[in-house]
Amino acid sequence: MSEEKIYRISIRGELIEVDRELYLYFYRSRRRIKYYEHDIKTEVAIRNENGEITGYMPSKEDSLDRILESGADFCDESESIEDIAIRHLMVDKLRQCLLLLDDNERWLIEALYFNDKSEAEAALVLGITQQAVSKRKRKILINLRNFMNK
Numbered sequence: 001m002s003e004e005k006i007y008r009i010s011i012r013g014e015l016i017e018v019d020r021e022l023y024l025y026f027y028r029s030r031r032r033i034k035y036y037e038h039d040i041k042t043e044v045a046i047r048n049e050n051g052e053i054t055g056y057m058p059s060k061e062d063s064l065d066r067i068l069e070s071g072a073d074f075c076d077e078s079e080s081i082e083d084i085a086i087r088h089l090m091v092d093k094l095r096q097c098l099l100l101l102d103d104n105e106r107w108l109i110e111a112l113y114f115n116d117k118s119e120a121e122a123a124l125v126l127g128i129t130q131q132a133v134s135k136r137k138r139k140i141l142i143n144l145r146n147f148m149n150k
Contacts, residue, residue: 090148097147105140112137 007023008015018026046055098106111117111125119133126133 093148094144097144100147101140101143105136105143108133108136109140109144 005020007018007020009018009023009026010016041059043059044057045053046057048054098109101109108122108126111122112119117125119137120130123130123133
């Protein structure tokens with residue numbers, strides 16, 4: 001004679017008969033809640049074989065103050081998400097505007113602003129004076145500004 005086990009859970013002080021699956025789900029959920037609300041927030045005593053406390057294992061959840069004291073570094077929150085999004089949109093637009101320049105203009109802007117070349121170095125490559133590079137750069141930047149404002 002195989003007798004089936006009866007499973008009950010307590011809801012608002014009343015025992016309710018349930019099947020095994022619901023019983024396991026209910027108690028696992030309660031255990032998970034206890035873990036999040038208590039277990040990860042408390043230190044655990046480490047005991048030797050005699051039952052004496054030999055140390056403590058810190059909690060798995062830590063306070064912001066203790067994390068900062070340990071030297072942790074967080075990202076700079078001085079720039080808002082909106083500012084970051086706007087900057088990304090402007091960079092995308094600038095990339096599109098750079099494509100509107102002719103090859104020589106694009107090379108000059110890339111050399112000066114992306115490849116960290118000086119005006120004098122760009123002048124040597126182009127075979128012109130530094131002053132001519134400066135004039136070209138100003139003209140190109142005005143064109144880029146106009147493209148950006150369209």
